[in-house]
Amino acid sequence: MTHYIQGQWHAGKGHDVASINPANAQTIWTGKTATAEQVNAAVDAARAAQFDWFMLGFDARLAIVEAYRSQLEANKAELAETIAQETGKPQWETATEVGAMIGKIALSAAAYNKRTGTEANDTPAGRAVIRHKPHGVVAVFGPYNFPGHLPNGHIVPALLAGNTVIFKPSELTPKVAELMVSLWDKAGLPAGVLNLVQGEVDTGKALASHPQLDGLFFTGSSRTGHFLHQQYAGHPGKILALEMGGNNPLIIKGVQDIKAAVHDILQSAYISSGQRCTCARRLYVEQGEQGDALIAMLADAVKQIKVGPWNAQPQPFMGSMISETAAKGMVAAQTNLQNLGGMSLVELTHLEAGTGLVSPGLIDVTAIDVLPDEEYFGPLLQLVRYSDFDQAIKLANQTRYGLSAGLLADSREDYDYFLARIRAGIVNWNKQITGASGAAPFGGVGASGNHRASAFYAADYCAYPVASVEADAVSLPATLSPGLSL
Numbered sequence: 001m002t003h004y005i006q007g008q009w010h011a012g013k014g015h016d017v018a019s020i021n022p023a024n025a026q027t028i029w030t031g032k033t034a035t036a037e038q039v040n041a042a043v044d045a046a047r048a049a050q051f052d053w054f055m056l057g058f059d060a061r062l063a064i065v066e067a068y069r070s071q072l073e074a075n076k077a078e079l080a081e082t083i084a085q086e087t088g089k090p091q092w093e094t095a096t097e098v099g100a101m102i103g104k105i106a107l108s109a110a111a112y113n114k115r116t117g118t119e120a121n122d123t124p125a126g127r128a129v130i131r132h133k134p135h136g137v138v139a140v141f142g143p144y145n146f147p148g149h150l151p152n153g154h155i156v157p158a159l160l161a162g163n164t165v166i167f168k169p170s171e172l173t174p175k176v177a178e179l180m181v182s183l184w185d186k187a188g189l190p191a192g193v194l195n196l197v198q199g200e201v202d203t204g205k206a207l208a209s210h211p212q213l214d215g216l217f218f219t220g221s222s223r224t225g226h227f228l229h230q231q232y233a234g235h236p237g238k239i240l241a242l243e244m245g246g247n248n249p250l251i252i253k254g255v256q257d258i259k260a261a262v263h264d265i266l267q268s269a270y271i272s273s274g275q276r277c278t279c280a281r282r283l284y285v286e287q288g289e290q291g292d293a294l295i296a297m298l299a300d301a302v303k304q305i306k307v308g309p310w311n312a313q314p315q316p317f318m319g320s321m322i323s324e325t326a327a328k329g330m331v332a333a334q335t336n337l338q339n340l341g342g343m344s345l346v347e348l349t350h351l352e353a354g355t356g357l358v359s360p361g362l363i364d365v366t367a368i369d370v371l372p373d374e375e376y377f378g379p380l381l382q383l384v385r386y387s388d389f390d391q392a393i394k395l396a397n398q399t400r401y402g403l404s405a406g407l408l409a410d411s412r413e414d415y416d417y418f419l420a421r422i423r424a425g426i427v428n429w430n431k432q433i434t435g436a437s438g439a440a441p442f443g444g445v446g447a448s449g450n451h452r453a454s455a456f457y458a459a460d461y462c463a464y465p466v467a468s469v470e471a472d473a474v475s476l477p478a479t480l481s482p483g484l485s486l
């Protein structure tokens, strides 16, 4: 089992790949990548299956998608454990990931009808009908940080809309992808409707550049997303949805309950070991005693965050990062900020060689004139002290990204002021900035996306509108246009 093409499992014909448990460096999955020939076969299978899948109709497609939901329910413990093992995220958290996958089915069905349903109105010109049709054959690219939930958030709405799919998961999470697709297989999905090709960048490139694709739905880094955007330039007929990273700000202003504020900061910056696109990367705290008190409590709380393997008991808040390479990357990011003038209040450290286990870090970067506008994808929060609210908002907006942003402040007026000026697709008030709702659109501006919001609005990029004017029979109009006689 590795690749799933035309309803059959195939071994890869490319090179060897392995998946490593980042908490203990043990190999948990091995396989061979899909070659370009196998990618072609997957696209051919999706093309051959597409029209029949569409013609089944929404209700029949929904019935199969609901059978997949039953499979998710029946196998949720195994799926949560596999995600934990492969990503390093603690089990309490991967259980919520599987919960989000299950919840996605009803949300996507509702979104299909609400965002892309059918509407008919009688007009003097005839019956005006709006319908939606699938694009055809689409590729779904997934990231490693939510290897189940995020590809699922493209696949489910794409299939409901009548598309067929070729799924290329992150090379770091092949085992989760295999399990997820096996649940679709058990749900009775017709052959060719969903295909899985595994591999690294080569496989990704072979799929993304395939001329037979009608669209590509991508969740991943801004770097890869920009590369795909360039690749799709000159192809206006193909739909490209890009969900990318962020360099997300969180501003604190005039909060009485600093303990509650500290809690929201921890949940914003350190959940999933900082490996969420919505995580707070930059924290803006007012100069002065109240700010000092909040920072002292925050530093203390950061030091107390429990870090450990995904299956440790009692459960840690932070598991391992995805890999030792990622852990070393975060240490390097911190060193870079220190060299630029940042002062660590809590030092991020690589806890165990060979693993992705790191302790969380908090660094005061107020002294750095121009902060690197990078998404440091891990548990390192950059603190900036500000003197007035306008300055804080201006600094918060100094990023090419625009995914999430938040304000913790007791004043509604402050929030209205912030909301009007901040540039981001997710803007929260007195709530953590992670954990976005699947019942709302999810996407960012700037380098965070290409204006194709996902989650509840994923339905929009899964179908195109068809406008018709219809009558049961041809009929002559009461009056003919000047110059016509019949």
Ligand SMILES: NC(=O)c1ccc[n+]([C@@H]2O[C@H](COP(=O)([O-])OP(=O)(O)OC[C@H]3O[C@@H](n4cnc5c(N)ncnc54)[C@H](O)[C@@H]3O)[C@@H](O)[C@H]2O)c1
Binding pocket: 141, 142, 143, 144, 145, 146, 150, 168, 169, 170, 171, 199, 200, 201, 204, 205, 208, 219, 220, 221, 222, 223, 224, 225, 227, 243, 244, 245, 246, 276, 277, 278, 375, 377, 403, 448
């Ligand atoms: N906005 C969102 O919804 C969202 C959600 C989760 C993660 N992310 C972002 O994802 C990133 C972490 O995920 P990642 O490291 O897995 O992302 P990534 O860009 O490295 O990989 C994403 C996918 O693209 C494939 N890929 C990589 N290079 C490719 C190429 N040249 N051509 C075709 N395919 C290619 C990968 O194999 C993988 O399947 C972070 O930046 C995070 O912010 C964004």
Ligand SMILES: O=CCC[C@H](NC(=O)CCC(=O)O)C(=O)O
Binding pocket: 145, 146, 153, 275, 276, 277, 278, 433, 434, 435, 436, 437, 438, 439, 442, 454, 455
């Ligand atoms: O890592 C990026 C996604 C993080 C996650 N967002 C969602 O789950 C969006 C909602 C959805 O797709 O259903 C978060 O905000 O924590």
